[in-house]
Amino acid sequence: MNAEQSLKEIAQEISMCKKCALHYSRKNGVPGEGPSNADVVFIGEGPGFHENVQGRPFVGAAGQFFEELLKTIGMRREDVFITNVVKCRPPGNRDPEEEELQACKGYLDRQLAIIRPKMVVTLGRYSMARYISNAKISHIHGMARRVNGLLVVPFYHPAAALHRPSLRAVLEEDFAKLPELIANTEQVPEYAYEEKNEDQAEQLSMF
Ligand code: URA
Numbered sequence: 168m169n170a171e172q173s174l175k176e177i178a179q180e181i182s183m184c185k186k187c188a189l190h191y192s193r194k195n196g197v198p199g200e201g202p203s204n205a206d207v208v209f210i211g212e213g214p215g216f217h218e219n220v221q222g223r224p225f226v227g228a229a230g231q232f233f234e235e236l237l238k239t240i241g242m243r244r245e246d247v248f249i250t251n252v253v254k255c256r257p258p259g260n261r262d263p264e265e266e267e268l269q270a271c272k273g274y275l276d277r278q279l280a281i282i283r284p285k286m287v288v289t290l291g292r293y294s295m296a297r298y299i300s301n302a303k304i305s306h307i308h309g310m311a312r313r314v315n316g317l318l319v320v321p322f323y324h325p326a327a328a329l330h331r332p333s334l335r336a337v338l339e340e341d342f343a344k345l346p347e348l349i350a351n352t353e354q355v356p357e358y359a360y361e362e363k364n365e366d367q368a369e370q371l372s373m374f
């Protein structure tokens with residue numbers, strides 16, 4: 168089976184999945200979309216109202232802003248893989264619960280194993296927590312680090328900027344760093360958690 172077919176199979180499984188309580192209220196599972204050989208995978212939180220209706224990630228207001236941000240660096244949503252840490256909509260857009268995150272984790276693990284991107288960009292706290300624990304997004308947003316071999320760049324969630332306009336410029340600045348990072352992924356060394364605290368991490372940032 169090739170990569171594209173494997174991703175389709177995962178999407179099919181998600182559409183029928185009952186591993187957590189989120190399946191009760193979903194209209195459509197939202198597996199994510201994009202090229203099976205994408206260099207960059209963006210990971211959001213979970214589907215919202217419109218995503219649940221359409222079965223596609225980031226198609227509501229936050230998605231529109233996300234597309235605008237991509238445009239500022241000459242990229243289109245078709246160029247990247249876009250997905251979420253939970254594939255079904257949490258009712259009323261509440262935060263996903265630990266049990267749901269755990270139940271859903273395997274799907275994203277498998278997607279990433281197939282796509283093998285050069286980098287993942289986490290959007291918001293929940294996807295950041297997949298890779299980086301005990302960190303404040305306000306301290307480390309926009310700073311690349313390598314986690315178990317994978318280059319991870321934590322960003323604020325675009326929806327956060329819709330509520331807090333001051334974050335708009337922050338997200339724009341962080342997006343502006345991406346082209347150079349994508350071109351130089353191999354230059355970011357493995358991050359040694361135990362030796363460095365957050366302040367040192369800021370000093371170590373190359374970009
Ligand atoms: N917010 C997310 O985190 N994911 C989506 O797919 C849409 C909005």
Ligand code: SF4
Nearest residue numbers: 184186187190255271
């Ligand atoms: Fe399955 Fe994930 Fe949907 Fe839960 S959120 S039902 S684990 S696909």
